[in-house]
Amino acid sequence: MSLAAVMPPQVGQKPDPGMRPVISFHGVSKTYPNGTEAIRDVDLAIYQGDFCFVVGASGSGKTTLVRLLIREEVASTGRIFVDGQETTRMTRRRLPRLRRKFGIVFQDYKLLPKLTVAQNVAFALQVTRPGQRHLKQKVEETLWIVGLEDKLDTFPDELSGGEQQRVAIARALVHRPRIFLADEPTGNLDPDTSWGIVQLLLQINHRGTTVLMATHNREIVDLCRRRVIAIDSGRVVRDEAEGGYLREGEATI
Ligand SMILES: Nc1ncnc2c1ncn2[C@@H]1O[C@H](COP(=O)(O)OP(=O)(O)OP(=O)(O)O)[C@@H](O)[C@H]1O
Ligand SMILES: [Mg+2]
Numbered sequence: 259m260s261l262a263a264v265m266p267p268q269v270g271q272k273p274d275p276g277m278r279p280v281i282s283f284h285g286v287s288k289t290y291p292n293g294t295e296a297i298r299d300v301d302l303a304i305y306q307g308d309f310c311f312v313v314g315a316s317g318s319g320k321t322t323l324v325r326l327l328i329r330e331e332v333a334s335t336g337r338i339f340v341d342g343q344e345t346t347r348m349t350r351r352r353l354p355r356l357r358r359k360f361g362i363v364f365q366d367y368k369l370l371p372k373l374t375v376a377q378n379v380a381f382a383l384q385v386t387r388p389g390q391r392h393l394k395q396k397v398e399e400t401l402w403i404v405g406l407e408d409k410l411d412t413f414p415d416e417l418s419g420g421e422q423q424r425v426a427i428a429r430a431l432v433h434r435p436r437i438f439l440a441d442e443p444t445g446n447l448d449p450d451t452s453w454g455i456v457q458l459l460l461q462i463n464h465r466g467t468t469v470l471m472a473t474h475n476r477e478i479v480d481l482c483r484r485r486v487i488a489i490d491s492g493r494v495v496r497d498e499a500e501g502g503y504l505r506e507g508e509a510t511i
Pocket of ligand 2: 320
């Protein structure tokens with residue numbers, strides 16, 4: 259089976275001038291209850307099919323940005339739109355539908371240790387879309403995409419770190435999200451394995467899914483030459499179409 263059979267068609271990387279962003283931030287700030295200003299006056303537009311790295315020092319606000327997107331945190335000021343809908347005003351009842359638009363992976367894979375690879379992925383699908391038909395087929399297709407079709411009945415602790423992250427990616431991908439969020443997905447992996455994970459995210463993007471990846475991995479960002487959004491103390495200080503980890507001439511982030 260080809261990838262084209264299971265993923266949405268590819269959408270152009272360069273937006274038309276009149277195209278509506280899939281994600282937009284308008285003057286967004288987030289101050290946590292303890293007074294920390296984690297995000298400050300951020301304006302952003304991300305289009306369907308974009309692949310963006312979000313870079314910045316530890317504590318600069320990358321994870322907060324991700325949590326604002328899925329409405330795990332609410333912006334203190336400003337407006338956020340996902341797919342044309344303002345999430346900052348959404349009622350709780352609407353949140354499950356918003357969150358189904360996203361696939362999310364983190365640095366730690368958070369797999370359920372007592373379930374097999376296939377059961378971990380199936381479980382995610384049953385939670386996001388109860389009563390889903392063709393469950394087994396969807397799980398197998400997704401594990402094929404991440405290259406783990408021969409590990410269906412394996413348990414997480416019998417897998418390498420890179421394989422576990424692939425299961426986490428499959429789990430996030432199985433409901434065919436429009437937007438894939440990866441927060442430090444290679445944080446626990448060696449360079450070769452990290453590169454494999456990024457190749458997989460690029461492949462997912464290539465089929466039309468918008469990908470946002472927060473990372474400290476300089477080598478990967480420099481090799482990919484994709485859009486780079488750099489954050490410093492909660493502000494977007496750089497947004498380059500084909501950027502590197504550092505701005506030219508910069509010695510450190
Ligand atoms: N729940 C919270 N309550 C209060 N402050 C928080 C909370 N979560 C994060 N912060 C603070 O907000 C700022 C941004 O944190 P965030 O986790 O977004 O950074 P980050 O860029 O993801 O960092 P890292 O690279 O270490 O993951 C930091 O100063 C952090 O201490
Ligand atoms: Mg973080």
